[in-house]
Amino acid sequence: MSRVRVSIVGGSGYTGGELARILLFHPQVELTQVASGGHAGQFLHSTHPNLRKLTTLRYCHPDDLTSCDVLFLCLPHGASAGAIERYRGLAPRIIDLSADFRLRSPELYARWYGHEHSVPALLSEAVYGLPELHRAELAEATLVSGTGCSATTAILGLAPLYRAGIVNQQLPLVVEAKFGSSAAGATPGAGSHHPDRSGAVRSFEPTGHRHSAELIQELGLLSHGANLQQTVAFSATAIELVRGILVTAHVFTSERIEEKALWKIYREAYGREPFIRLVKEKTGVYRYPEPKILAGSNFCDIGFEVDADQQRIVVIAALDNLMKGAAGNGVQVLNSMFGWDETVGLSFPGLHPV
Amino acid sequence: MSRVRVSIVGGSGYTGGELARILLFHPQVELTQVASGGHAGQFLHSTHPNLRKLTTLRYCHPDDLTSCDVLFLCLPHGASAGAIERYRGLAPRIIDLSADFRLRSPELYARWYGHEHSVPALLSEAVYGLPELHRAELAEATLVSGTGCSATTAILGLAPLYRAGIVNQQLPLVVEAKFGSSAAGATPGAGSHHPDRSGAVRSFEPTGHRHSAELIQELGLLSHGANLQQTVAFSATAIELVRGILVTAHVFTSERIEEKALWKIYREAYGREPFIRLVKEKTGVYRYPEPKILAGSNFCDIGFEVDADQQRIVVIAALDNLMKGAAGNGVQVLNSMFGWDETVGLSFPGLHPV
Amino acid sequence: MSRVRVSIVGGSGYTGGELARILLFHPQVELTQVASGGHAGQFLHSTHPNLRKLTTLRYCHPDDLTSCDVLFLCLPHGASAGAIERYRGLAPRIIDLSADFRLRSPELYARWYGHEHSVPALLSEAVYGLPELHRAELAEATLVSGTGCSATTAILGLAPLYRAGIVNQQLPLVVEAKFGSSAAGATPGAGSHHPDRSGAVRSFEPTGHRHSAELIQELGLLSHGANLQQTVAFSATAIELVRGILVTAHVFTSERIEEKALWKIYREAYGREPFIRLVKEKTGVYRYPEPKILAGSNFCDIGFEVDADQQRIVVIAALDNLMKGAAGNGVQVLNSMFGWDETVGLSFPGLHPV
Amino acid sequence: MSRVRVSIVGGSGYTGGELARILLFHPQVELTQVASGGHAGQFLHSTHPNLRKLTTLRYCHPDDLTSCDVLFLCLPHGASAGAIERYRGLAPRIIDLSADFRLRSPELYARWYGHEHSVPALLSEAVYGLPELHRAELAEATLVSGTGCSATTAILGLAPLYRAGIVNQQLPLVVEAKFGSSAAGATPGAGSHHPDRSGAVRSFEPTGHRHSAELIQELGLLSHGANLQQTVAFSATAIELVRGILVTAHVFTSERIEEKALWKIYREAYGREPFIRLVKEKTGVYRYPEPKILAGSNFCDIGFEVDADQQRIVVIAALDNLMKGAAGNGVQVLNSMFGWDETVGLSFPGLHPV
Structure with a gap:
């Protein structure tokens, strides 16, 4: 059977590089083109040094993209929406890893992004690309959105509680997300300058973080038809880490609940999910989730x-923001869309120690 | 005027070392003896290499302590209370940097520490050693307790809001504290082994952290006579950092409040405090408090x-857990007790970059 | 074809864990038993948390090891030699990742290890397990030694120069190796305590490092029959890093040599090696080898x-001390011994950024 | 006695900030003006957040500098030399912390910097500002040069051996210097982008590092009248660290020498130096010099x-590149020039742990 032809636009960033790394080893996929406006003509390993000796592929210019089966968009905010018609002309199925198509409601988008969406009609068509919540929709989807890295972490951690209907929405949901530096992208700046960023424990957007909107949407969908009735208090702190997110979420219940009942809720929700592990140990050092051992x-x-x-x-959830929080989840979506085993190309378990 | 004679018991740990470093340069103090059961006879710099060439003092055995004017206790949990009568016999004024005398109520102690206090009668006598809240009591105090490092951070950050009476205690107070590794002390173990601790983002005590009790006590005192009516949800995460704590606290208000009113509340609370800085900038990298630039x-x-x-x-507060969170605050207490300028010996401003 | 049955003794350390991780995904291998004296009965993931959900294998006691096709030894110094006859009775082929059988000469061993070897007769039988230098011998070998992590780095970096005969052995060879903390193993201690190890730049064994002996042996073998005539000055510095080694080696040439000739020497030596990459760029950030992007x-x-x-x-060489410096190289040896493609199970390219 | 009026030009960089931090607490000095072309009008703490609450001083424009007693230059390479006449018109004594006036010989400068010096006549007038080697000259100096951070480390470590005449200059001197990121300055770029710089072990200038020239000059001066006859092989590696340099230097002796004789040489050289500590312990973790405990x-x-x-x-030497390697040494020079105790303003001993 011939391989599915996949291309990437915006390949020189961290998500694009991670996607290329995975797809180069994916047995069902041929990585056809990787486009980058700024690096056209250069080898992929000029920006992704880990790909040395693995491919002789060079970046093409975005204008030189030809048609393919699936096109991944790894573009800055606004750029996907701004050229979405052109990209849809190139490929029957689009997986957009930017934030442009994550929200279903133009009103929610406008409230959190501060401006009207440029192609609001497409918002209802796009699928929020989290297989654990939207697997059935992915099979037929032609436009799938990636998911915010910290939103993914929080939503996956909290979804079973909302679906089980045990959350007291009269009390606030408080989510504190801790981020590594790769979440801020590949462009240098004052905030990423090593002497200042190293060892930082730096609040950013203690209020108003846009990933809140994804929580409101997805946890609302799980709240039995109703929208979310709850105050969502999301704060974000950058810490000394390159890859990884840890979310600590405080949620209050309508009634007293015991640990055993919670185990049951989580096991039922995730017992068959290939990429969810429940981590809660009584002994040892790694008793709760930790991003450190999830890199890659x-x-x-x-x-x-x-x-x-x-x-x-208190829900604690961790992932690698470039993998399950971006490129890896994108490939899981791809696998799901084509009916392949969702783990194809994604079997690397992470290192210890590291 | 002769110098005040100060001794330290439990000098080989991190708090003891920091205390020695400060007191060696303190113009009003003579550091008389530093005791350590395990290192008696050795130079201080055998455990605190930064003190090389600064002192030829050697550890004495705790049994060889002689009388002094002020005795600092830097002992493991339970050890101060267990021998407090002996220590009070050695010095008229005790500053105990352990957790043994932080709580005023034997009931509160028993609830959070899981056992009855061994000398409950002394609890009401001890002063919670936070000059910003208990300055007047320190002048005459003979037994002062140090304060929990993350409790100090949270209490100082939140106190003005509670004193102003604007907090809605029907809704929970959520405090997420991020810790460096020095907070866990100088004894090696599996949890502090570098390959496993490095780069960690590790939840510990997501519920049940003992520093919660200090918040309940001190914020309760500020709640206009009433005890705290509120759920205190305290979670703790160890991150890649040696020194420093950052607290992110979410608190809800009874009425809508604007930024300008908050500035007024904080300025009135702390405008004359020598060691509190209000940090909230509109531009730049260091817009909120960060422990990185507070080390030392x-x-x-x-x-x-x-x-x-x-x-x-959202309140964001930061300090150096060994300084304002332990030894530095202890010296500030000492200065306050003797009526000296509170900043004596404590003028080092921290480094940038570092 | 039935899979080759491979067991590991000493599986709870870092090298054992890495070996298990690789072998669990190796298509030609069945990981039969993993023994650990201290963890018998526990799941592998009790010590290697990255293996959660990947295997339900439990440690057996070393006394319960049964026969297998290949036995890996991941034991502390001296333990392999001390029980080698028993292990050889369990498997026809042994790969010992300790330092016990790295040296061919009992005299060289005694000089660098400070005591006589316990089974000197076996030293001449063992093969130094570096496929790039001893591939032909591996095919028939029954006892293969792993290679010192920093020795591997230095030897691979320098071998082409010695083989080409361009080194001036009248002048010293100076090798400075920089190490991550995982090289010191999984046992906590004062030297690995995070507050002290974090951010360290710590000389250890500035003279007398045992890996020197491997350089003397292997570079001597390449010196055209003669032993090494040269002073080998090896210094080691522990730095802030968990995985990885960087070697900076200064070597002097008998005659003036130009860059172009060096490129030719290196390309001829390593052009067909699957795991050697020549890294020397004129632009960009990653112009020389860096261990950071080699983890895993x-x-x-x-x-x-x-x-x-x-x-x-100046030769600059880098690798992951647990992979090409230990377990990964061990699997490459295994692949080589059985005539499989040497890259089987070893295709993970490393991450960027990380 | 009135204070000495000191100004700084180029105050917004890391060296300028460190200098300001020290001088603000210096009892003999009034910090009069701090100039910055890019930040004129802003508070010092806009770029140096550790100075919040310590000063209300604002940057002036360099054109607005008025006369003072001592002017520190903290300018980019070439800028000091380019405007030196103007600066000498502003102050009778100049301490230039750039590289412009470090070398005495125009030929040596041209060889290592790749171009002719713009004011070669001044080179012979400037004093190499290392009090340990040039204290007598500093008393009358009107133009003093700062010293390269890694050059300072290596020269101080090696000087006693050269002065003692025990070095075999037929064999090379090999110096490997490990650097923190602050040595590369305050300007962000691809090389300092945190995801790429964090955890790096990155060779830069494995040959041709300009600090070599300072070693050649200063060790030559100590070689009993003769120039240095020796190959100086200097390599530089950037590591995960913000502040600090560790130099590992390999030097060969003309005759066999024992440890005891070396102790004597070092003690005679540095026994009375306030800022040199000999660190060589038989036990403990901190047995050799380490930059970690020297920050500040x-x-x-x-x-x-x-x-x-x-x-x-093997000589191992460490310092804080912004202190003894730049600003701190500059203040030591200032103290020396005015006959003050050299330690004034420089008594902070560094932290442990940190």
Whole structure:
């Protein structure tokens, strides 16, 4: 059977590089073209040094993209939406890893992004590309959106609780996300200058973080038809780390709930998911999820602790923002769209120690 | 005027070392003895290599302590309380940097520490050693307790809001504290082994952290006579950092409040405090408090952001856990007790970059 | 065809864990038993958390090892030699990743290890397990030694120069190796305590490092029959890094040599080696080898710079000490012994950024 | 007695910031003006956040500098030399922390910097600002040059051996210097982008590093009248560290030398130096010099190991590149010029742990 022809536009960034790395080893895929406006003509390894000796592919110019079966978009905010018709002309199926098509509602988009969406009619057509929540829709989807890295972490960690209907939405949901520096992209700047970024524990967007909108949308969908009734308090802190996100979420329950019941909820939700691991140990050093051992893997590790007296659950979830938070999840979507085993090309388990 | 004679027991740990470093340069103090059961006879710099060439002092055995004016206790949990009568016999004024005398209520102690206090009668006598909140009591105190490093950070960040009476105690207070590795002390173990600890983003005590009790006590005192009515949800995450704590606290207000009113509350609370800086910038990289630039300094930097629509305030506070979170604060207490300028010996401002 | 049955003894350390990770995905191999004296009965993922959900294998006790086709030894220094007859009774082919059988000469061993070897007769039988230098011998070998991680880096970097006969052995060879913390193993101690190890730039064994002996042996073998005539000055520095080694070697040439001739020497030596990459770029950030992008990969990256006027070559070589420096190289040896493609199970290229 | 009026030009960089931090607390000095072309009108703490609450000083424009007693130049390469006459018109004594006036010989300058010096006549007038080697000259100097950070480390570590005449100059001197990221300055770029710079072990200038020229000059001066006859092989590696340099130097001796004799040489050389510590312990973790515990201090720690059989000495030296390697040394020079105790303003000993 011939391989599926996949191309990437915006390949010189971190997500594009990670996607290329995975697809070069994917047995069902031929990585046909990788486009970059700024690096056309250069080898892929000029920007992704880990790809030395693995490919002699060079970047093409975006204008030189030819048709393919699937086109991944790894573009800056706004650029996907701005040229989406052209890209849809190149490929019957688009996976857009930017933030442009994550929200279903033009109103929600306008509220969180501060401006009207340029092609609002497409928002209802796009699928939020999280296989764990939208697997059925992916099979026929022609436009799939990637998911925000910290939103993915929080949504996967919290979804079982919302679906189970145990959350007290009269009380706030508080989500504190800790980020590595790769989440801010490949462009140098004052904030990423090593002497200043190294060892930083740096609040950014303590209020108003756009990933909040994805939580509102997806947790709302799980709230049994109703929208989310709850205050979502999302804060973000950049820490000393390159890859990885850890989310610590505090959620309150309507009734007292015991640990055993929570185990049941999580096991039922994720028992058959290939990339979700429940991590909650009584002993050892790695008792809860930790991004450190997930670098390069597509796992989302999820753990929790319950304070029954306070009717409070602390959910802890971790992933590699470039893998399950971006490129790896994109390939899982691809696998899902084509009916392949979702783990194809994504079996690297992460290293220890590292 | 003769110098005040100060001794330290438990000098070989990180807090003891930091205390020695400060006191060796303190113009009003003579560092008389530093005791350590395990290192008696050795030079201080055998455990604190930064003190090379600064002192030829050697550790004495705790049994060989003689009387002095002020005795600092830097002992493991339980050891101060267990021998407090002996220590009080050695010095008229004790500053205990352990957790043994932080709580005023034997009930609160038993609930959070899981056992009865061994000398409960002393709890009401001890002063919670935070000059910003208990300066007047320090003048006459004979037994002062140090304060928990993350508790100090959170309490200093939140106190003005509680004193101002604007907090909605029907909604939870959520405090997420991020810790460097020095907070876990100088004893090696599996959790501090570099290949495993390096780059970690590690939840510990997502529920049940003992520093919660200090928040309950101190914020309760500020709640206009009433105890704290509120759920305190405290979670702790160890991150890649040696020194420093950052607290991100989410608190909800009874009424809509604007940024300008918050500035007024914080300025009135801390305008004359020598070690509190309000950090909230519109531009630049260091817009909120960051522990990175506080290493070695006694500052507690405090910032905030308000989401008026959600009636939510995010408070961000940072300090060096060995300085304002332990030894530096202890020296500030000492200065306060003796009526000296509180900044004596504590003027190092921190480095940038570092 | 039935899979080759491979067991590991000493599986709970870092090298054992890495070996298990690779072998679990190796299509020609069945990982039969993993033994650990201290963890018998526990799941592998109790010590190697990255293996969660990948295997339900539990450690067996070393006494319960049964026969297999290949036995890997990942034991502390001296333990392999001390029980080698028993292990040889269990498997026809042994790959010992300790330092016990690296040297061919009992005299060289005694000089560098400070005591006589316990089974000196076996030293001449063992093969130094570096496929790039001893591939032919591996085919029939029954006892193969792993190679020292920094020795591997230096030897691979320098071998082409010695084989080409251009080194001036009247002048010293100076090798400075920089190490991550995983090279010191999985046992916690004062030297690996995070507050002290983090950010360290720490000389250890500035003279007398045992890996020197491997350089003397292997570079001597390449010196056209003669032993090495040269002073080998090897220094080692531990730096802030978990995985990875960088070697900076200064070697002087008998005659003036130009860059072009060096390129020819290196290309001829390594043009067909699957795991050697020559890295020497004129532009970009990653112009020379760097261990950072090699974590998890089996590559040894090699670069150089020449100061023709000084008749000096600086060789720069990097690898992942747990992969090409230990477990990955061990699997390459296994592949080579069985005539499989040497890259089987070793195709992970490393991440960028990370 | 009135304070000495000191100004800084080029104050917004890391060296300028460190200088300001020290001088703000210097009891003999009034920090009069700090000039910056790019930040005129802004507060100092806009670029140096550690100076918040310590000063309300704002940057002036360089054109607005008025006369002062001492002017520090912290300018990019070439800028000091290009405007030196103007600066000398502003202050009778200049301390230039750039590389412009470090070399005494126009020929040596041209060889290493690749172009002729713009004011070669001044080179013989300037003093190489290392008090340990040129204290007497500093008393009357009107133009003092700062010293290269890694050159300072290496020269201080090696000087006693050259002065003692024990070095075999027929064999090369090999110096490997490891650098933190602050040595590359405050301007962001691809090489300092955190995801790429973090965890890096990155060779740069394995040959041709300009600091070599300072070694050639200063070690030559110590070689008993003769120039240096020796090959100087200097390589530089950037590592994960913000502040600090560690130099590992291999030097060969003319005759066999024992450790005891080396101790004598070093003690005689540095026994009375306030900022040199000899660090060489038989036990403990910090047995040799380490930059980690020197951040913020003005110490240069020096250790060594001898391989008597090989007639080889390994010298290990460490300092904080912004302190003893730049600003701190500059203030030591200032203190020396005015006959003050050299330690004034420089007593901070560094932190442990950090």
